[in-house]
Amino acid sequence: MPVLPRPPWPLPALLAWAMAWLVFTGLQRVVSPVWALLAASAVAVAASLWGSTWWRRGLIAAGFPLALALTGWASVPPWAWLVPLGLLLVVYPLNAWRDAPVFPTPRHALRGLNTVAPLAPGARVLDAGCGLGDGLIALHSVYPHARIEGVEWSWLLRLLCGLRCRWARVRRADMWAQDWSAYALVYLFQRPESMARAGAKAQAEMPPGSWLVSLEFAVPGTLAQGQLRLPGGRVVWIYRLPLAAAVRG
Ligand SMILES: C[S@@+](CC[C@H](N)C(=O)[O-])C[C@H]1O[C@@H](n2cnc3c(N)ncnc32)[C@H](O)[C@@H]1O
Numbered sequence: 001m002p003v004l005p006r007p008p009w010p011l012p013a014l015l016a017w018a019m020a021w022l023v024f025t026g027l028q029r030v031v032s033p034v035w036a037l038l039a040a041s042a043v044a045v046a047a048s049l050w051g052s053t054w055w056r057r058g059l060i061a062a063g064f065p066l067a068l069a070l071t072g073w074a075s076v077p078p079w080a081w082l083v084p085l086g087l088l089l090v091v092y093p094l095n096a097w098r099d100a101p102v103f104p105t106p107r108h109a110l111r112g113l114n115t116v117a118p119l120a121p122g123a124r125v126l127d128a129g130c131g132l133g134d135g136l137i138a139l140h141s142v143y144p145h146a147r148i149e150g151v152e153w154s155w156l157l158r159l160l161c162g163l164r165c166r167w168a169r170v171r172r173a174d175m176w177a178q179d180w181s182a183y184a185l186v187y188l189f190q191r192p193e194s195m196a197r198a199g200a201k202a203q204a205e206m207p208p209g210s211w212l213v214s215l216e217f218a219v220p221g222t223l224a225q226g227q228l229r230l231p232g233g234r235v236v237w238i239y240r241l242p243l244a245a246a247v248r249g
Pocket of ligand 1: 103104105127128129130131132133134135136151152153154157173174175176188189190
């Protein structure tokens, strides 16, 4: 399935709000206002994945319910305003906020990774926090003969990812509670704050000769076996297990 291109800002917000209003006004004639609010908020929350930063995502998702509340157009019970909030929590569950929101790996970001970190056919590869599956797609393109797996905390993202990447094994689980010992390569695109924990987990669980790969964020104090440099200055950090401490210069 092709990745939806991200329209330039503020088009995503305007489109999302327009779609949400259309859905709400259209549905209000046929179902109760609460159901119309639910459906329109779902559209707005799904469209928030277009936002490239937290502020933009918040604006896209919250614009419609806020405008509706302020205009007083909908006669819904007060509890119904929890509906948009609940939807936000489904897509962006709290513990995923702590680690990383769903920003996707660019399609060709891992080109050349197989040269630095070669894998045997059938090797198991995990995207820890696989979101909508963009990391899985990038991994599959460089390791077509590997067994690609993903683990994702949000059940909605896990569902969409599973539909999108039918060739991968995708589970809903906490990546920190997963055992990484069977994997030849674990890939992460998380947050800088998560990287020390990821390094310690890999060191404790992953076998010698396996690989830990991180888009953008380095494992602090650790020597990388290699790097891929992406347009825009982003780096893919490639570590071989067991991890070695970086020598301070
Ligand atoms: C920046 S996105 C990366 C998505 C995907 N790996 C990619 O590169 O396209 C981070 C993802 O990690 C997920 N996540 C964060 N914490 C998690 C956890 N503890 N367990 C499983 N998934 C988690 C988030 O829900 C989000 O989808």
